[in-house]
Amino acid sequence: MIPDKAPKEDVFHCPENLKEESHIPSFEKYKEEYIRSIENPDEFWGAIAKDFFWKTKHTGRFLEYNFDVTKGEIFIKCMEGATTNICYNLLDRNVHDKKLGDRIAFFWEGNEPGDELTVTYGELLQRVCQFANVLKSLGVKKGDRVSIYMPMVVELVVAMLACVRIGAVHSIVFAGFSSESLCERIIDSQCSLLVTADGFYRGDKLINLKFLADEALQKCREKGFPVKKSIVLKHLSKEPEEVVGSQSPPAKRSCPDLELHWNPDVDLCWHTLMKGASDQCEPEWCESEDPLFILYTSGSTGKPKGVLHTVSGYLLFVATTFKLVFDHQPDDVYWCTADIGWITGHSYITYGPLANGASSVLFEGLPTYPDMSRMWAIVDKYRVTKFYTAPTAIRMLMKYGSEPVQRYTRKSLKVLGTVGEPINPEAWQWYYSVVGEGRCPVVDTFWQTETGGHVLTPLPAATPMKPGSATFPFFGVVPAILNDSGEELEGPSEGYLVFKQPWPGVMRTVYGNHERFETTYFRKFPGYYVTGDGCRRDEDGYYWITGRIDDMLNVSGHLLSTAEVESALVEHKAVAEAAVVSRPHPVKGESLYCFVTLTDGATYNATLEAELRKQVREKIGAIATPDYIQNAPGLPKTRSGKIMRRVLRKIACGEKDMGDISTLADSGVVDELYRNRCCTTA
Numbered sequence: 001m002i003p004d005k006a007p008k009e010d011v012f013h014c015p016e017n018l019k020e021e022s023h024i025p026s027f028e029k030y031k032e033e034y035i036r037s038i039e040n041p042d043e044f045w046g047a048i049a050k051d052f053f054w055k056t057k058h059t060g061r062f063l064e065y066n067f068d069v070t071k072g073e074i075f076i077k078c079m080e081g082a083t084t085n086i087c088y089n090l091l092d093r094n095v096h097d098k099k100l101g102d103r104i105a106f107f108w109e110g111n112e113p114g115d116e117l118t119v120t121y122g123e124l125l126q127r128v129c130q131f132a133n134v135l136k137s138l139g140v141k142k143g144d145r146v147s148i149y150m151p152m153v154v155e156l157v158v159a160m161l162a163c164v165r166i167g168a169v170h171s172i173v174f175a176g177f178s179s180e181s182l183c184e185r186i187i188d189s190q191c192s193l194l195v196t197a198d199g200f201y202r203g204d205k206l207i208n209l210k211f212l213a214d215e216a217l218q219k220c221r222e223k224g225f226p227v228k229k230s231i232v233l234k235h236l237s238k239e240p241e242e243v244v245g246s247q248s249p250p251a252k253r254s255c256p257d258l259e260l261h262w263n264p265d266v267d268l269c270w271h272t273l274m275k276g277a278s279d280q281c282e283p284e285w286c287e288s289e290d291p292l293f294i295l296y297t298s299g300s301t302g303k304p305k306g307v308l309h310t311v312s313g314y315l316l317f318v319a320t321t322f323k324l325v326f327d328h329q330p331d332d333v334y335w336c337t338a339d340i341g342w343i344t345g346h347s348y349i350t351y352g353p354l355a356n357g358a359s360s361v362l363f364e365g366l367p368t369y370p371d372m373s374r375m376w377a378i379v380d381k382y383r384v385t386k387f388y389t390a391p392t393a394i395r396m397l398m399k400y401g402s403e404p405v406q407r408y409t410r411k412s413l414k415v416l417g418t419v420g421e422p423i424n425p426e427a428w429q430w431y432y433s434v435v436g437e438g439r440c441p442v443v444d445t446f447w448q449t450e451t452g453g454h455v456l457t458p459l460p461a462a463t464p465m466k467p468g469s470a471t472f473p474f475f476g477v478v479p480a481i482l483n484d485s486g487e488e489l490e491g492p493s494e495g496y497l498v499f500k501q502p503w504p505g506v507m508r509t510v511y512g513n514h515e516r517f518e519t520t521y522f523r524k525f526p527g528y529y530v531t532g533d534g535c536r537r538d539e540d541g542y543y544w545i546t547g548r549i550d551d552m553l554n555v556s557g558h559l560l561s562t563a564e565v566e567s568a569l570v571e572h573k574a575v576a577e578a579a580v581v582s583r584p585h586p587v588k589g590e591s592l593y594c595f596v597t598l599t600d601g602a603t604y605n606a607t608l609e610a611e612l613r614k615q616v617r618e619k620i621g622a623i624a625t626p627d628y629i630q631n632a633p634g635l636p637k638t639r640s641g642k643i644m645r646r647v648l649r650k651i652a653c654g655e656k657d658m659g660d661i662s663t664l665a666d667s668g669v670v671d672e673l674y675r676n677r678c679c680t681t682a
């Protein structure tokens, strides 16, 4: 299924100088290793496992699993019998065994240019141990869930690794999510503690995070789930003596105006707790399949799913994908622009880079603040060699042309990566030729919160690139394309993207709901993990993701379910029914087009529209803000009452030809909706 030889024409090749230092320097080598990873996973991953510390070795086979619902419960077990601690592997091993204590783990770059600090592996270990002791002193134990709701600061990494050190399970909620979303996630994973911060700036906008956290805790109390303690980091309102590390004066960052309500029964100050904490903390040795973290992702029913990842397999998978996909070398400076609140940040800001002893940039701000060249200013400032971002960011910067890019040299860059959604060939070309000046391979990495790490991806020195294709499977990953009847298609074909066997980093369950795990990913086609994405394989064997084939939308690289936006809308008293579909967007990839049917007596006007937007923002978060809202006195339905989304999608896109609408109960509805469709966003 992977061709013996890579195509020579109509592809972009890796520059020769990169091949010299590469881990996987040719397509032939990739293919050889790929076959080994599939035919002999025990040997392949066993060799990789030798790079890490195991308190006890695993017994039996490297991977055991059942992917077939008809044969019993779905399970994946990796390295059963082994015990380890990921925090120990990321920090102690690098500091003590590899003598990397003085190496910079993170160059923290604040929202405001000039606000910066560096943290070495040694310092990070110290602070993680201190915070681990803080958690222990508050009664947090192995297996307990801790919710983390923080901006992009070093303390976020400290909090997550402190959990890992004591075997607690972190559940990070992206700081852009609403208090309602935070509350829902805290309750779903039954978190006993919250770690949060006072606030932060996003560009010139001040976010009072503590206010949102307080609201969430209040909602938790109302729902009968009181969270006893909340640790609050003073990121903006820090006293001078509370500054830790080598930091420039955070003058522009401090914010005396931030209103903080301190609840002495619940709130604890991060800095006060840290002051008294010892920096020695024995790691808790965990079993391979002990839970590591929970991270929520949108589910098509509207309720987010708590994706659970476990210890050993995740560690090996993210460490290996990071090393090979970015061709990591000791002198690299790596920068992933994602937020740690998403899986990209978990795997490729915290776990993957630290497992490799890498030095990374941790950026708090926005690509557009204070101006359009901020990214390239940072690339030059830290001499970034490997750079990883999202197609939506590329498309947005592309609008401003090459001048803001060319203000900086970017000469340190060696590899460029993208993630989150399909990258359109124009954006790929711009990234490759303007940002990378044709000397940096672009790795278009396809993966999901569920897959833990990259599953389809080029390797920079091995895989000839085709703009828009995520190319071939990573080691250990076996993709297939199925038709509607679940038959595997061979050769060039298009259909459902599935995987035939697990790789070490695949999710193990939906937290607290194994049945939902089986239904969502394994029931449709027994024997396969179903991604929910459509995919095409071309004549050279390259895979091209064609987009979601379920009720999910991808807005700026973030998945949303139409159902969750609809249920936020119908919670407004003026809305009787809502239907949300996707409309292509030049920067965000997709945008939200919402049809709402009002309740009797309600009138549609600009005030209501603004209220609905606010409603969705408050229920879910700013990423889910509707782009278009249309008053729909009637929705196109079948005689059995099912909304015909296919028709709504056409209306949203302004397409006149509705296809077959003979099953429609009342076809007049369609003409009216089409006539009144929205053409511009709010």
Ligand code: WT7
Binding pocket: 297, 343, 344, 418, 419, 420, 421, 422, 423, 444, 445, 446, 447, 448, 449, 450, 470, 531, 532, 533, 545, 547, 548, 554, 557, 558, 559
């Ligand atoms: C969905 C997963 C993986 C981290 C960020 C998103 C889409 C992701 C690509 C890519 C085409 C992509 C898919 C996937 N997606 N990367 N390189 N090419 N599509 O994580 O929120 O779990 O979303 O994002 O549709 O299923 P996520």
